[in-house]
Amino acid sequence: MPSPSNTPRTQIHRKPQRAHHEAATIRAIIDEALVCQIAFNQGGSVHCLPMACWREGDFLYIHGANNSRLTQTLLEHECAVSITHLDGLVLARSAFHHSMNYRSVAIYGRFEAEDDPAAKAAAFRAFVEHVSPGRAAQVRPPSPAELAGTRLLRIALDEAVAKIRNWGAEDADEDMAIPVWAGVLPLALGAGPLQPEAGCADRQPPAAPAFIGG
Structure with missing residues (x-):
């Protein structure tokens, strides 16, 4: 995948030094995501909704009901x-210079439908593997009726940009002598104890995605 096109919508004007247009950086951030936020205009009203997501190749995928x-x-x-992945709270010596460490991606464009049954089945298998590696081989795959009733959408990563902050506090020189702790409080997504359904406690536990801590 070549680097996404540099368009007016992917120009970072606030803190441009945090911008990243490399395809590998954008892919890596997407590949650690389970949910994305989609902003769109519907009937003159602006909406922003969370959707489960995953990446295959040069596309971000989501799914929904056929009649949605x-x-x-x-x-x-x-x-x-x-x-967005929140990686840490940056605690400075002054309230004004507190910040956050993060990795984010913005993608612009229009979704397209993938209606081929074989392609849909492969994409949904990839989604299951993204959520829990090895799970697709253990569970029942979607039936033809289930596939037919589900819409698979994908958006190209042609117009995308990443923005990253991954360093410590940026205090002003006059604040350096303030006797307060400064630095980064790291944050990470973690998995809690398993909560098995009845009759499943002695079965092989599922694997969490590699990017989620135990």
Whole structure:
């Protein structure tokens, strides 16, 4: 995948030094996401909704019901998709210079439908593997009726940009002598104790995604 196109929508004006247009950086951030936020205009009203997501190749995928107004709107209109990972709280010596460390991606464009049954089945298998590696081989795959009733949408990563902050506090010189702790409080997504359904406690536990801590 070549680097996404540098367009007016992917220009970072606030803190431009945090911008990253490399395809590998954008992919890596997307690949650690389970949920994205999609902003779109529907009937003159602006909405922003969370959706489960995953990446295959040069596309970000989502899914929804065939008769969903949301999926139809996304096929007909441009939208913006955002993903953010919060990596730490940056605690400075002054309140004004507190910040956060993060990795984010913004994607612009229009979703398209993938209607081929074989392609849909492969994409949904990839989604299951993204959520829990090895799970697709253990569970029942979607039936033809289930596939037919589900809309698979994808948006190209052609117009995308990443923004990253990954360093410590940036205190002003006059604040350096303030006797207070300064630095980064790291944050990470973690998995809690398993909560098995009845009769499943002695079965092989599922694997968490590699990017989620135990």
